[in-house]
Amino acid sequence: MTDAFQLDTKAWKLLEAVQADGRAPLKTLAEAAGLSIAATAERLRRLQEAGVIRGVHADVDPAKVGLPVQALIGITTAQPHKQALLKVLRARTEVLECHHVTGADSYMMHIAVADMAALESFLGDINRWGETRTAIVMSTPIFRRGLRRQ
Amino acid sequence: MTDAFQLDTKAWKLLEAVQADGRAPLKTLAEAAGLSIAATAERLRRLQEAGVIRGVHADVDPAKVGLPVQALIGITTAQPHKQALLKVLRARTEVLECHHVTGADSYMMHIAVADMAALESFLGDINRWGETRTAIVMSTPIFRRGLRRQ
DNA sequence: AATGAAAACCCTTGCTG
């Protein structure tokens, strides 16, 4: 189900190229991978079908659209409340990402909000479901790095 | 410098469309935004120039390329060691993302590794720079959700 | 800023080696 896909050098070069620029024309990706255009199109199609490439998405800067404050929030919730909490989190546009994790926290999430008042309000709302721990993001020195061949 | 960009309804529709499918043809994006193809291309160009769109990237599933174990790691480091630690983290392909945060932790990072042995080895290496706290990611119920109009 | 139309470029398909 979640098995690793067999990737040769050309597949890795192709993945690196399409991670770097998802809108690059096939011609450019083909040159990067050392493949013909037709072979590149076919490989891309298969990588997507296999789920190696989950999608291609524009990355929008939260700060540029009015959400300059980011935070990482952990929340400890009792098992019976997990589903209700998740439903609430899914409904809140502030939540960029949320992981179900081992340890003291049940969930760790990454949020972006307009200002400290919005953060306070968000925390007030979710505190109903458990105790939270919040770390404000000051900067992001390593940002969503593409996967490379080990 | 990091000022919010003025976005009208059509710009938001365009952003939503290109976040949903970064490789969609201009024709499709244009229909989603209610613009002509030429106007769509021009707006996309300006959104990228302004940094609202930071890039368009293929999203590769770590599990499918041999990195099925993910973890969120916090590390507490004394100020004089921060630069050295960051240099190490940048050099390690395991690190997907790393935030400089407020609170007890200096950095919070998201990593993907091949197995528990690789996680143990990674932690052993960075423990030289400070105390770490590790949460294993069991699942990711909310994954890199695109930004929507508030 | 937006439009429509022309020109340039790109992608797909089918074929051969």
Added chain:
DNA sequence: CAGCAAGGGTTTTCATT
């Protein structure tokens, strides 16, 4: 998988508003 060619789409450019 490469190369080629034909065709149909797509993107870019540009004159116009």
